[in-house]
Amino acid sequence: MKRWYVLAPLAGVAAAAGAFAFGVQSWRPILIGVVITSLLLWARRYWPEGTYLAWPLAGNRLRGGGSHQVTRLARTIAGQATRHDTTDPGLQYRLRKLAAARLHRLGVQWDDPRAARMLGADVHEALTTEQFRPGLNGVEVIIDAIERLDTSPTPSGTRPRVRA
Numbered sequence: 001m002k003r004w005y006v007l008a009p010l011a012g013v014a015a016a017a018g019a020f021a022f023g024v025q026s027w028r029p030i031l032i033g034v035v036i037t038s039l040l041l042w043a044r045r046y047w048p049e050g051t052y053l054a055w056p057l058a059g060n061r062l063r064g065g066g067s068h069q070v071t072r073l074a075r076t077i078a079g080q081a082t083r084h085d086t087t088d089p090g091l092q093y094r095l096r097k098l099a100a101a102r103l104h105r106l107g108v109q110w111d112d113p114r115a116a117r118m119l120g121a122d123v124h125e126a127l128t129t130e131q132f133r134p135g136l137n138g139v140e141v142i143i144d145a146i147e148r149l150d151t152s153p154t155p156s157g158t159r160p161r162v163r164a
Contacts, residue, residue, distance in 0.1 A: 004044040012037030092132035095142055099127060102149040119145050 016033030024032070076091045099119060100110040108114050116124040123145040126134060134142065 004041065008037045008040035008044070011040055088132060091139070092127060095139075095146070096127040099123075099142075099146045099149070102146055106149065118149060 012033035012035075015036040016029040019029040019032045073091070073094060076088060076094075096110075103110060103112075103115050103118065106118070108118065119127075123142050126132065126138065126142060
Protein backbone atom coordinates (compact mmCIF):
# COMPACT_ATOMS: atom_id res chain seq x y z
CA MET A 1 0.00 0.00 0.00
CA LYS A 2 2.82 2.41 0.83
CA ARG A 3 4.37 2.03 -2.60
CA TRP A 4 1.15 3.44 -4.10
CA TYR A 5 1.75 6.66 -2.17
CA VAL A 6 4.84 7.04 -4.36
CA LEU A 7 3.59 5.43 -7.59
CA ALA A 8 0.33 7.38 -7.79
CA PRO A 9 1.95 10.86 -7.76
CA LEU A 10 4.58 9.65 -10.23
CA ALA A 11 1.81 8.43 -12.54
CA GLY A 12 0.10 11.82 -12.16
CA VAL A 13 3.32 13.66 -13.05
CA ALA A 14 3.81 11.35 -16.05
CA ALA A 15 0.23 11.98 -17.22
CA ALA A 16 0.70 15.75 -16.83
CA ALA A 17 3.99 15.63 -18.75
CA GLY A 18 2.39 13.54 -21.48
CA ALA A 19 -0.52 15.97 -21.76
CA PHE A 20 1.90 18.91 -21.95
CA ALA A 21 3.92 17.09 -24.63
CA PHE A 22 0.75 16.62 -26.71
CA GLY A 23 0.07 20.34 -26.58
CA VAL A 24 -2.27 20.79 -23.62
CA GLN A 25 -1.56 24.30 -22.31
CA SER A 26 -2.00 26.36 -19.15
CA TRP A 27 -3.22 24.71 -15.92
CA ARG A 28 -4.89 21.71 -17.63
CA PRO A 29 -1.86 19.34 -17.47
CA ILE A 30 -1.64 19.99 -13.73
CA LEU A 31 -5.36 19.20 -13.37
CA ILE A 32 -4.91 15.98 -15.36
CA GLY A 33 -2.01 14.96 -13.10
CA VAL A 34 -3.99 15.69 -9.92
CA VAL A 35 -7.00 13.73 -11.18
CA ILE A 36 -4.86 10.71 -12.15
CA THR A 37 -3.08 10.80 -8.78
CA SER A 38 -6.30 11.03 -6.80
CA LEU A 39 -7.98 8.25 -8.79
CA LEU A 40 -5.06 5.89 -8.23
CA LEU A 41 -4.90 6.66 -4.52
CA TRP A 42 -8.67 6.26 -4.15
CA ALA A 43 -8.65 2.99 -6.07
CA ARG A 44 -5.92 1.49 -3.92
CA ARG A 45 -7.46 2.62 -0.66
CA TYR A 46 -11.15 1.81 -1.26
CA TRP A 47 -10.76 -1.04 -3.69
CA PRO A 48 -8.35 -3.48 -2.04
CA GLU A 49 -6.32 -5.91 -4.08
CA GLY A 50 -8.17 -9.13 -4.87
CA THR A 51 -11.59 -7.50 -4.56
CA TYR A 52 -13.77 -7.70 -7.63
CA LEU A 53 -17.13 -6.22 -8.36
CA ALA A 54 -20.00 -8.67 -8.66
CA TRP A 55 -21.49 -9.28 -12.08
CA PRO A 56 -24.98 -7.89 -12.47
CA LEU A 57 -27.74 -10.45 -12.23
CA ALA A 58 -29.28 -11.44 -15.52
CA GLY A 59 -32.91 -10.43 -15.81
CA ASN A 60 -35.66 -12.96 -16.31
CA ARG A 61 -36.30 -13.79 -19.92
CA LEU A 62 -39.70 -12.70 -21.09
CA ARG A 63 -41.95 -15.50 -22.24
CA GLY A 64 -45.43 -15.65 -23.58
CA GLY A 65 -45.09 -12.74 -25.97
CA GLY A 66 -46.32 -12.64 -29.53
CA SER A 67 -42.93 -13.39 -31.05
CA HIS A 68 -42.59 -16.45 -28.82
CA GLN A 69 -45.96 -17.73 -30.05
CA VAL A 70 -44.98 -17.12 -33.67
CA THR A 71 -41.71 -19.00 -33.14
CA ARG A 72 -43.52 -21.96 -31.58
CA LEU A 73 -46.04 -22.03 -34.42
CA ALA A 74 -43.27 -21.84 -37.04
CA ARG A 75 -41.40 -24.74 -35.43
CA THR A 76 -44.58 -26.78 -35.30
CA ILE A 77 -45.34 -26.08 -38.95
CA ALA A 78 -41.78 -26.93 -39.97
CA GLY A 79 -42.02 -30.20 -38.05
CA GLN A 80 -45.37 -30.92 -39.66
CA ALA A 81 -43.79 -30.53 -43.11
CA THR A 82 -41.33 -33.33 -42.46
CA ARG A 83 -43.82 -35.87 -41.08
CA HIS A 84 -47.04 -36.01 -43.08
CA ASP A 85 -48.53 -39.11 -41.48
CA THR A 86 -48.87 -37.85 -37.90
CA THR A 87 -51.55 -35.72 -36.36
CA ASP A 88 -50.67 -32.57 -34.47
CA PRO A 89 -53.29 -31.65 -31.88
CA GLY A 90 -51.12 -28.80 -30.56
CA LEU A 91 -51.11 -27.02 -33.92
CA GLN A 92 -54.81 -27.65 -34.34
CA TYR A 93 -55.51 -26.27 -30.85
CA ARG A 94 -53.50 -23.08 -31.45
CA LEU A 95 -55.08 -22.44 -34.83
CA ARG A 96 -58.58 -23.13 -33.47
CA LYS A 97 -57.94 -20.83 -30.50
CA LEU A 98 -56.74 -18.07 -32.84
CA ALA A 99 -59.79 -18.51 -35.07
CA ALA A 100 -62.14 -18.51 -32.07
CA ALA A 101 -60.56 -15.29 -30.78
CA ARG A 102 -60.97 -13.59 -34.16
CA LEU A 103 -64.57 -14.78 -34.41
CA HIS A 104 -65.27 -13.59 -30.87
CA ARG A 105 -64.09 -10.10 -31.86
CA LEU A 106 -66.73 -10.20 -34.57
CA GLY A 107 -69.40 -11.33 -32.11
CA VAL A 108 -69.62 -14.94 -33.33
CA GLN A 109 -69.02 -17.97 -31.11
CA TRP A 110 -67.10 -21.02 -32.36
CA ASP A 111 -70.18 -23.29 -32.17
CA ASP A 112 -72.34 -20.83 -34.11
CA PRO A 113 -73.24 -21.99 -37.66
CA ARG A 114 -72.14 -18.57 -38.91
CA ALA A 115 -68.57 -19.41 -37.86
CA ALA A 116 -68.42 -22.24 -40.41
CA ARG A 117 -69.79 -19.89 -43.05
CA MET A 118 -67.28 -17.13 -42.24
CA LEU A 119 -64.24 -19.42 -42.07
CA GLY A 120 -65.30 -21.76 -44.81
CA ALA A 121 -66.78 -25.19 -44.22
CA ASP A 122 -63.54 -27.04 -45.03
CA VAL A 123 -61.42 -24.88 -42.70
CA HIS A 124 -63.97 -25.13 -39.87
CA GLU A 125 -64.13 -28.90 -40.26
CA ALA A 126 -60.33 -29.20 -40.39
CA LEU A 127 -60.09 -27.35 -37.08
CA THR A 128 -62.76 -29.51 -35.41
CA THR A 129 -61.89 -32.97 -36.75
CA GLU A 130 -60.08 -35.61 -34.70
CA GLN A 131 -57.56 -36.37 -37.45
CA PHE A 132 -55.75 -33.09 -38.16
CA ARG A 133 -53.17 -33.82 -40.87
CA PRO A 134 -52.79 -30.82 -43.15
CA GLY A 135 -49.67 -30.25 -45.19
CA LEU A 136 -48.01 -26.87 -45.48
CA ASN A 137 -50.54 -25.78 -48.10
CA GLY A 138 -53.40 -26.80 -45.82
CA VAL A 139 -51.97 -24.79 -42.93
CA GLU A 140 -51.53 -21.82 -45.26
CA VAL A 141 -55.18 -22.06 -46.35
CA ILE A 142 -56.30 -22.18 -42.70
CA ILE A 143 -54.17 -19.17 -41.73
CA ASP A 144 -55.41 -17.21 -44.76
CA ALA A 145 -59.01 -17.95 -43.78
CA ILE A 146 -58.34 -16.76 -40.22
CA GLU A 147 -56.66 -13.58 -41.46
CA ARG A 148 -59.56 -12.92 -43.83
CA LEU A 149 -61.85 -12.67 -40.81
CA ASP A 150 -60.35 -9.28 -39.94
CA THR A 151 -61.09 -7.87 -43.38
CA SER A 152 -64.54 -9.37 -43.88
CA PRO A 153 -67.66 -7.62 -42.58
CA THR A 154 -69.45 -9.00 -39.55
CA PRO A 155 -72.50 -11.24 -39.99
CA SER A 156 -74.78 -8.25 -39.45
CA GLY A 157 -72.96 -6.34 -42.19
CA THR A 158 -71.25 -3.75 -39.98
CA ARG A 159 -67.81 -3.73 -38.48
CA PRO A 160 -67.64 -4.03 -34.68
CA ARG A 161 -66.81 -0.89 -32.76
CA VAL A 162 -63.62 -0.92 -30.77
CA ARG A 163 -64.15 0.19 -27.21
CA ALA A 164 -61.66 2.68 -25.86
